[in-house]
Amino acid sequence: MSQARHPGLKLGHEHDPGSGEVEALVFGFWIFMMSDLLIFGCVFATYVVMLPQVADGPSAAELFHLRGPLIETTLLLASSVTIGFALLETKHRADQRRTTLWLAVTFLLGAGFLFSSTHSLLGHLENGAGPSRSAFLSAYWLLVPLHALHVAVGCLWIAVAAAQVWIRGFDWVTTGGLLRLSIYWHFLDIVWIGILSVVYLGAMI
């Protein structure tokens, strides 16, 4: 075994102190993500079941447009690239300034996503398409805000992780944290692609 046995980017070497802990932490975090994925799975299933339950309210086809979601997709996918850069800087240069910079960019992209997402949700609310309107809209207002809430938590985490890198540098605790943060952030991308496909593109068909 030359390196820690976990999926994803390897930041340390076997002989580093704490490599065993990082291995277990990352492995455990993958299991946690799997459990979170099941939560989203149940919510997606609910959404699909509720699609016809519009109860005189607007249907998906009447409500959704692609402009907002495409902007949000661009922002979120770009943020996945930038967090990747942050980790590559950590691995190859161990440069606190550059890592923090890329984390800041990721944070801004995430915040942009949240801004756009909130904007369109508020628009729906103004048009009388709030969660109380119909079971379909209840399901929509669970799925999309749940993902946005995850992104908000991710932004908070990025801020904390950047502070830790800035203060403490790259010990195994901060790098282990960065690894898990990036798994979490990519996971949100995957869920978002699901939302884009099922909710927004699905409404266009």
Add this chain to the structure above:
Amino acid sequence: MSLTDFIDALTGRMTLEALPFWKMVQNPTPENIVNGAIATSVAAILVLAAVAVLAVLTYFRLWRTVWFDWLTTVDHKKIGIMYIVLSFVMMLRGVVEANFMRANQAVGFDGGFLSADHFGELFTTHGTIMIFFVAMPFLSGVINYVLPLQIGARDMSFPVTNAIGLALTASGAMLVMASLLFLPFSIGGWTGYPPFTGKEYSPDVGPNYWIWAVTLSGLGTTLTGINVACTVYKKRCPGMDFWKMPLFVWASVTTAILMIFALPPLTVATAMLALDRYLDFHFFTTDAGGIPMLYANLFWLFGHPEVYILVLPAFGVWSEVFATFSGKTLYAYRTLVWATLSIAVISFLVWVHHFFTMGQSAGMNAVFGIATMLVGVPTGVKIYDWLLTMYRGRVRITTPMVYALGFVMLFVIGGASGILLANPSIDYQVHNSVFLVAHFHNMVIPGTLFGMLGAYSFWFPKAFGFMLDDWWGKLAASLWIVGFMLAFFPLYAVGLLGLPRRSVAYSEASYTPYTVVAMLGALVVLAALGAMFWQLYISIRNRDALNVYAGDPWDGRTLEWSISSPPPVYNFAVGPEVFARDAFWEEKRAGHAYQIPDQWEDIELPANSWLAPILFFSSFTLTFGLVWHMWWLVILSLLVVVGALVARSFVIDRERVIPADVVREEHLRWLKAVREAPSAPRELEVAPGNWGRPQSEAGVPE
């Protein structure tokens, strides 16, 4: 803002009506007085018990001990013990509630002494408590205590997360307890089906208590599942490949996987119900397109795997108990492993059998009925394997074995009634009758509860260093068995006669003899619980005579018996290496047990953490605020939760180092005690002559 506005914001929806005696004082009808007197007495007992505990801790100056040795600990052994203590406290409440319900039904012909709402609260809290705050903490506790020892590890993979799991479970339990002081709890049953629990039909705060208590327990259990799975994958000692793991470890990791997969649907279902109630969503309402059936599907997508979460650890315990007390290796180990895994897979394919009568097609019901019957196959395999483990063994009847034999006998009966219910056409006749109540109690009491009580009797000497009194243990076990049969066998009959479950009253005089016998059974179960507490008391009193510091009172087979009782904080002075499935047994057979290690090393252990107690208190205040719409408390608690998590992430994980010299001294002292302990023949196993060093039968051919 005026003063009344301020007070309203402060108290949310809570008014004086929340107090248990208020209705009785305002409107003293005979019914209100009886129900109010019962509720008030119980609330008073709870307050007095809490005050007494605080007084004792203060008087004996135990606060430092409580904080540093228990609340902030991350030691898997202490966390396991705390889980089990929590479970026993809640069990006491659950059994007392059962007695009230049985008493009410015994006189339930044309109306018992309880009001319908009070009865509804009783069956709701009873079910919620017994599943989420008795069975789950008990099995989490046993797994926590035993699993790291069996795989030769020093702790779980994530000790702090482990403590947080306990904290969340305990705060959920505290929330259910708080509902005794500030009424009402939900009357919607432990399954909390909407639309009844929606805000249209239950505008009071009752279902809120249920939602948040269950959610907290569910989150805690998810964390436990992740931790156990990761521990088994990453922390096994050298030599222990999958096929050398004790069967309890297999059962635990399978349970953990079920926890990881089964709890998310519950979290989603309760969250959606909460959104319906708090923010006027329409998932499960009868208007605006809501689908109440969706809740039933999500709930049982959790609920059915849940019953295997409950029973698999018990299966693990039985596998250890039968092998140990038969002095034989487990019969058909690999078959048992495959049976365990098959049960886990099938458990996800049967959830519709909980609502055969809700209107899906006959074809659908047939598929799920057949899938349900399939579960009986691997379970039957297990029963035969345990029987064959005993076959031609020199079986010793100890307290755990009494539970085990009761289990085999009764569980088969419960399984048979389950096969009956798996047939949709029969289910149509008896669903929602007490026949069903008899069936599932027949599974969870002999299955889960006897398993956990057997585990308690089996591993107690390991955890505390002295045996539990055997005579009182056997008495308690017998009372459990007899009490269970008296309480639930009549329900099969009266269920077939048509008594619906959850009935506060009935108008059929012929039911009464059955309900009276069932009440007597409930009293016997209460006596069993009393016998267990008495057993604990006299065992503590006689602890010097019952001492088993040498650590191996049962002629054990697996690694946890190869260390002292109680184990040192670091579990193993030197990390073990295993070469066989019954690792310690084989060492004894080869004469290699109790060797003095060649070298000693410093041992690093995770330091205490204040995170779990903070999350315990803040998650309680958070959910209590949510229940009563006290938004200031919710916001404050959320800030504490987030602040604590962020602050903790800046704390460098401190390690506590135990110097090699200390380890060496402790270990040599123990080895000396082992060599000096008189070795007990099998006749003295359960007597005060057992010092934890048996005349091992490992050398005897099996």
